[in-house]
Amino acid sequence: MTPTRLTRMLSVRYPIIQAGMSWASSNAALPAAVSNAGGLGVIAAGPMYLDAFRQAVREVKAATNGATFGVNLPLYRPAAASFLDVIEEERVPVVFASQGGPKAHLERFQRIGTRWIHVVSTIEHARKAANAGVDALVVVGSEAGGHPPANGVSTLIAVRRAAQEFSIPIVAGGGVADGFGIAALLALGADAVQLGTRFIATREAGVHDNYKRAILDTDVADTVLVGVRGLPVRMTKNRFADAVLNADRRETDDAAYDALFKSSTLKQAALDGDVERGKVELGQSAGLIHDLPSAAEVMARLVQEYEQAVARLVH
Ligand SMILES: Cc1cc2nc3c(=O)[nH]c(=O)nc-3n(C[C@H](O)[C@H](O)[C@H](O)COP(=O)(O)O)c2cc1C
Structure with a gap:
């Protein structure tokens, strides 16, 4: 190169x-x-x-x-x-x-x-x-x-x-x-x-093998921006992402929204391998x-x- x-x-x-x-x-x-x-x-x-x-x-x-x-x-x-x-x-x-x-x-x-x-x-x-x-x-x-x-x-x-x-x-x-x-x-x-x-x-x-496998299961349209009312993360769609997207639609009050967003972490997905409830941060790539x-x-x-x-x- x-x-x-x-x-x-x-x-x-x-x-x-x-x-x-x-x-x-x-x-x-x-x-x-x-x-x-x-x-x-x-x-x-x-x-x-x-x-x-x-x-x-x-x-x-x-x-x-x-x-x-x-x-x-x-x-x-x-x-x-x-x-x-x-x-x-x-x-x-x-x-x-x-x-x-x-x-x-x-x-x-x-x-x-x-x-x-x-x-x-x-x-x-x-x-x-x-x-x-x-x-x-x-x-x-x-x-x-x-x-x-x-x-x-x-x-x-x-x-x-x-x-x-x-x-x-x-x-x-x-x-x-x-x-x-x-x-x-x-x-x-x-x-x-x-x-x-x-x-x-x-x-x-x-990171946990589940996280690596989640990459193989994620196609180009399968990531979403989650937490758009604060500092959003791009992550793969899962149960946690759905919950926050629902809260976006329901116009949940700010404190409840913030608590929901903070109830899940990258660590939960990356180290514990909980790819359903953790933040599986991934790009469209x-x-x-x-x-x-x-x-x-x-x-x-x-x-x-x-x-x-x-x-x-x-x-
Ligand atoms: C799981 C994950 C963790 C990240 N952690 C950081 C970080 O600690 N600091 C930072 O500046 N960027 C962080 N980033 C962003 C990356 O540095 C980089 O900009 C991004 O992954 C590029 O997009 P791509 O995933 O499509 O290649 C993180 C990205 C991912 C996917």
Whole structure:
């Protein structure tokens, strides 16, 4: 694959990033496998205890022999400051920061050579982050699993819009499960592509087998945005999703709605395997995924499919 500004900046072989995903990549196995295969593996610090996080960072370092890896950190967490200290002490090469402003942290990390990539959900947030001096932006569209932008703008539009306005590199994501999607987003102006749901359907992802099998059972129209009155999640349809969608229709009062939304968690689905009542957060791209290979196998395929996609355009 042709090098991009971001592959050069981060010293990675391919412009392919395993998106930070709570539980699925809150371990060393998945990020290490992706970084060893020439992509960028990312540990999701969100649900981790500090000691387990430090341990995972050290394990990835030990398993990858100097390959670049990253950490995804939601800044709103009360313990975020302690996680940032560990990131600094361990000299983590790349931070993907979400849900909070970058300004207060940039100087400290850029001084030691850590690249700061900021996850944004609107063009206004992107502008603020770019003005603050972040090294790159993550722009994700409504197709994405987890928390897609609430404005409903698709990846096709959001990425192109960002490429029109910003001169810093852009990581695009949401709706990509193969090398064809990677080629499409690079053509739109992205400098790398992050894939979430595709990497949950791998042997190394740290989620229950029921969750992985749910990906195989989910077709492209089987995910829904749940919790639209708050911060919605894209997840596969199940008993919990139905209950919230019913509450949307019945105009349930806010407190009851909030209580219902919080009565189910991602952990319940991801760790306990309760895929009927838990939040099975998945992107529309689940419908493009039909197997559960190793992360290295996924990486090899992504590169091959990317080459096929490009060959379709230039012959
Ligand atoms: C189960 C799950 C957990 C996620 N957790 C996080 C997270 O902790 N932090 C974050 O910034 N994004 C999180 N995301 C969003 C991903 O980083 C990524 O943007 C998204 O998965 C891309 O869409 P795709 O699933 O279609 O590839 C999560 C996504 C999923 C599916």
